[in-house]
Structure formats: structure tokens, C-alpha cells
Amino acid sequence: MLTVAIVGRPNVGKSALFNRLAGRRIAIVHNQPGVTRDRISAPASLPQTPCELIDTGGIGEGADASFSDAVQTEAELAMASADLILFVVDARSGLTSVDEALGRVLRKTQTPIELIINKSDTDAQEDDGSEFARLGFGTGLRTSAEHGRNIQALADLVDEHLSPIQEKIEEVAESTERDGLKIAVVGRPNAGKSSLINAILKDERTIVSDIAGTTRDAVDIPYSRDGERHTLIDTAGLRQRSKMDTSVEVFSAMRSERSIRRADLCLLVIDLDAGITAMDRKIASTIQKENKPCLIVANKWDLYHPDLPKHERLEKATDHIKRELFFLHYAPFTCVSAMKNQSLGLVFKMINEIRREAQKHITTGQLNRLLGDALLKNAPPQNKSLKKRLKILYATPAVNDKYRAIPVPEIILFVNDKRLLSDNYSQYLENQIRERYPHPGVPLNLSARSRR
Numbered sequence: 195m196l197t198v199a200i201v202g203r204p205n206v207g208k209s210a211l212f213n214r215l216a217g218r219r220i221a222i223v224h225n226q227p228g229v230t231r232d233r234i235s236a237p238a239s240l241p242q243t244p245c246e247l248i249d250t251g252g253i254g255e256g257a258d259a260s261f262s263d264a265v266q267t268e269a270e271l272a273m274a275s276a277d278l279i280l281f282v283v284d285a286r287s288g289l290t291s292v293d294e295a296l297g298r299v300l301r302k303t304q305t306p307i308e309l310i311i312n313k314s315d316t317d318a319q320e321d322d323g324s325e326f327a328r329l330g331f332g333t334g335l336r337t338s339a340e341h342g343r344n345i346q347a348l349a350d351l352v353d354e355h356l357s358p359i360q361e362k363i364e365e366v367a368e369s370t371e372r373d374g375l376k377i378a379v380v381g382r383p384n385a386g387k388s389s390l391i392n393a394i395l396k397d398e399r400t401i402v403s404d405i406a407g408t409t410r411d412a413v414d415i416p417y418s419r420d421g422e423r424h425t426l427i428d429t430a431g432l433r434q435r436s437k438m439d440t441s442v443e444v445f446s447a448m449r450s451e452r453s454i455r456r457a458d459l460c461l462l463v464i465d466l467d468a469g470i471t472a473m474d475r476k477i478a479s480t481i482q483k484e485n486k487p488c489l490i491v492a493n494k495w496d497l498y499h500p501d502l503p504k505h506e507r508l509e510k511a512t513d514h515i516k517r518e519l520f521f522l523h524y525a526p527f528t529c530v531s532a533m534k535n536q537s538l539g540l541v542f543k544m545i546n547e548i549r550r551e552a553q554k555h556i557t558t559g560q561l562n563r564l565l566g567d568a569l570l571k572n573a574p575p576q577n578k579s580l581k582k583r584l585k586i587l588y589a590t591p592a593v594n595d596k597y598r599a600i601p602v603p604e605i606i607l608f609v610n611d612k613r614l615l616s617d618n619y620s621q622y623l624e625n626q627i628r629e630r631y632p633h634p635g636v637p638l639n640l641s642a643r644s645r646r
């Protein structure tokens with residue numbers, strides 16, 4: 195979801211503008227600066243582009259934050275999360291040192307910023323506002339939230355910024371719809387990549403188009419199955435050449451690295467019978483470092499303890515994979531036999547599920563409510579050496595990667611002190627998020643930033 199952040203020092207009219215853009219008829223505004231707010235985010239209704247508004251006002255405040263630190267934290271939060279920042283100043287009180295301090299922080303960002311000179315209630319106030327140009331964000335748009343002046347112009351301005359981004363997102367969605375996901379089939383030599391690809395292509399439910407591109411690293415094979423189109427990136431297809439090489443493994447690792455980078459989803463093929471080796475872990479760690487969605491294909495199931503009952507085999511396989519590839523914990527796995535054409539349907543079922551679930555976006559509002567509940571359910575422990583407890587001021591999905599076929603969410607937590615976020619607690623929060631937004635196969639990165 196595209197996000198518009200409203201920033202500015204207290205009392206300039208952020209919340210009044212927020213309510214206007216959200217189309218709320220009753221403006222719940224307070225006269226005192228810094229009054230606790232019950233609303234932080236809401237869907238915008240006035241702009242035509244679907245987007246979420248966030249009002250950062252008050253979020254940075256707290257017992258141990260000075261006033262200007264709070265305002266700066268709010269600016270940083272906006273820069274981390276927003277596609278557009280509305281920097282609000284007050285025409286009636288003129289330029290203040292807090293505005294200038296905020297402006298200095300905001301100038302560091304690539305995010306587009308529009309200066310909004312609110313409380314421009316009458317034409318008369320328009321003459322004495324040129325001082326705001328000193329902030330370096332142009333002459334600004336004059337609004338009056340109170341009197342409804344230029345509110346439509348403000349909504350149009352939001353659309354001007356967001357509609358090209360929205361169009362690009364829709365283009366990516368359309369091209370994914372058209373060409374499907376780019377799925378890299380990677381794994382160490384002999385894991386069964388070629389066998390898997392052959393089995394897929396030979397399957398009667400698969401229609402193979404002309405083999406598209408052969409690059410130095412891989413062959414791209416467009417195909418469709420059960421009406422879903424995909425492109426397989428086949429790194430094994432070139433193995434004949436590399437067989438002549440003395441360092442097969444090194445070259446195949448390099449090839450898979452490049453394929454992983456251009457893939458939307460990786461199928462990591464492992465040889466369950468031989469067990470996971472250092473080379474598997476190396477490829478897996480590339481997938482993890484590149485932040486790529488992944489499905490582990492545990493191959494050679496037919497050879498894996500064939501004498502044991504199925505649930506024991508499955509338990510063993512789960513233990514092995516979870517232990518050896520623990521850093522790829524977000525990747526589900528499925529046991530198949532490429533040679534015997536066993537359970538290939540499961541692979542496709544999971545690919546489609548990964549794709550479908552990934553489209554369920556989490557908004558800032560939902561995220562904050564969810565994490566609020568998670569903190570109530572299981573409060574962060576007191577840190578003994580720092581003698582403090584973790585507090586989450588605010589959480590926001592970061593804006594990167596919105597043009598990926600499978601978006602990979604990154605969640606930024608604004609906290610009182612990031613040293614207080616333990617790995618355990620971070621994992622707990624991730625689990626809580628995944629309970630509501632499972633995102634199977636997709637990494638979910640939580641990163642913490644300390645309030646200044």
C-alpha cells in the first residue's frame with residue numbers, strides 16, 4: 195500500500211489535514227500540542243490513488259525524549275515508510291526553529307516532499323509566507339484545514355506523486371500475470387535439478403513454449419501448467435560444459451548466484467538421501483542474503499529411509515532440514531522424487547500458495563495493531579544490564595521492493611533502544627505477524643531503529 199506521511203511540529207494542523215484527506219467529517223483535533231492521539235493511520239479517501247495516510251505527530255514522544263528529538267524521530271519514521279511526505283508548517287506562527295531543524299533532517303531523504311503551509315485561512319496570509327521558501331522545499335501549497343481551502347489541490351498533489359508509482363506497480367503485476375514468476379532451480383550438482391526440470395516439462399499438464407533465452411549462466415524455459423504461466427531458470431542445463439571444468443562446484447555456485455539474483459522465487463533442490471552439505475548451505479545462504487522467496491525441494495524421497503513409516507521419514511526430513519538450513523526458516527519444503535515423478539503437484543501447489551499469500555499486503559495500521567496486541571500478550575522482558583524494557587513506538591513496512599513480483603516485506607520498528615530487541619523477541623514478533631499474514635516462503639525482515 196502506498197503511504198503518505200504527514201510531518202510537522204505540534205499544532206500546525208497535521209491532524210486536521212489528516213482528517214480532511216481521510217474524508218472524516220468530524221475533525222478530532224486538540225488545542226494543546228502533544229495531546230495523545232488515538233489515530234495514527236487511515237486510508238485516504240480524497241486522493242484517487244489508493245493510499246494510507248500516516249500522521250507521525252506524537253509518535254516520537256515519550257518520557258525519555260526531548261521535544262526536538264521527538265520531532266526528529268517522527269521525521270525519520272516518515273522517511274523510512276512513506277512514498278510521499280507532506281511537511282506541514284503554520285502560516286500564522288511563521289517559520290520556527292523546530293521547522294528548520296525538521297527541514298534539515300528531511301533534506302537527507304530521496305522521498306519526495308511537499309511543503310504545506312497550513313492555516314492560510316485568508317488571502318491576506320498569503321503575502322507573508324515567503325520565508326518558508328528558505329526551507330528548501332519550494333514555495334509550498336497554502337491550505338486551510340479549518341476552512342477547507344485548497345484541500346482538493348492537496349489531494350491532487352498527492353495523486354500527482356502517487357499515480358505514477360501506482361501505475362508502475364500495476365505494470366509489474368500485469369507482466370507477472372502475463373509471464374508468470376521467474377523461478378530459479380538451484381542446488382548443488384547431482385541434487386536432481388535436471389531430473390526435476392525434465393519431470394516438470396514432461397508432465398502432461400505442462401505446456402512448454404519455445405525455449406527463450408540461453409544466457410551464459412542459465413536457460414530460461416517459459417511454460418504453463420494448469421493455466422499458470424511461469425519461467426524456469428535452468429542452471430543445470432549448461433552442466434555439460436562445466437563438467438569439463440576442474441572446478442565444477444565453483445562455477446555452478448557462481449551461476450546459481452546470478453540466477454538467484456534475477457529470480458522471483460528460488461527452488462532450492464537438495465538431495466535428501468545424501469543429506470545437506472556445505473555447498474547446499476552456501477547456495478541457501480545466497481538465497482537468504484539476496485532476500486529471495488524460496489521453496490526447498492527435498493528430492494530423492496524414494497531413497498530416503500524407504501523402510502520406515504511415512505510419518506517417521508517426514509519427521510526425520512523435517513529435523514534435518516530445519517537444523518541444517520535453519521537460517522532459511524521462512525522456506526517451506528516439500529519432499530519429492532524427480533525420478534519417479536512423485537509429488538510434483540505439491541511443488542506447484544506451494545508455488546501458487548506462495549504467490550497468492552504474498553499479495554496480501556499488510557498496512558501500517560494493521561501492523562501497529564497487531565504488534566500492540568503481541569506486546570500485551572507477551573511483554574518484552576526487562577533487560578538486566580540496561581535496566582529497561584523494549585518499547586515499540588511505531589512499526590512500519592518499509593518502502594523498498596514494491597516492484598517485485600513477490601513483494602518481500604521489510605518491517606522497521608521504531609523502538610526506545612534497539613539493543614533491547616533480542617533475537618528471541620524478534621522471532622516472537624515475526625511469528626505473531628506470520629500468524630495473521632503467513633507469507634509462506636517469503637522472508638520477513640524486522641529491523642529496529644532507536645529513537646534518538
Ligand code: GDP
Pocket residue numbers: 202203204205206207208209210211223224225227228251312313314315337338339340341
Ligand atoms: P497537529 O498537532 O499538527 O496535529 O495540529 P492539529 O490538527 O491538532 O491542530 C492544532 C490546532 O490548530 C487546532 O486547534 C486546530 O483547530 C487548529 N487548526 C488546524 N488547521 C487550521 C487551519 O487551517 N486554520 C486555523 N486557523 N486553525 C487550524
Ligand code: GDP
Pocket residue numbers: 381382383384385386387388389390430433493494495496497530531532533534
Ligand atoms: P543435477 O546435477 O542437480 O542436475 O542432478 P541430476 O538431475 O542430473 O541428477 C543426479 C543424479 O541423481 C542422476 O543420476 C539422477 O538419475 C538421480 N536422481 C535425480 N532425482 C532423483 C530421485 O528423485 N530419486 C533417485 N533415486 N534418483 C534421482
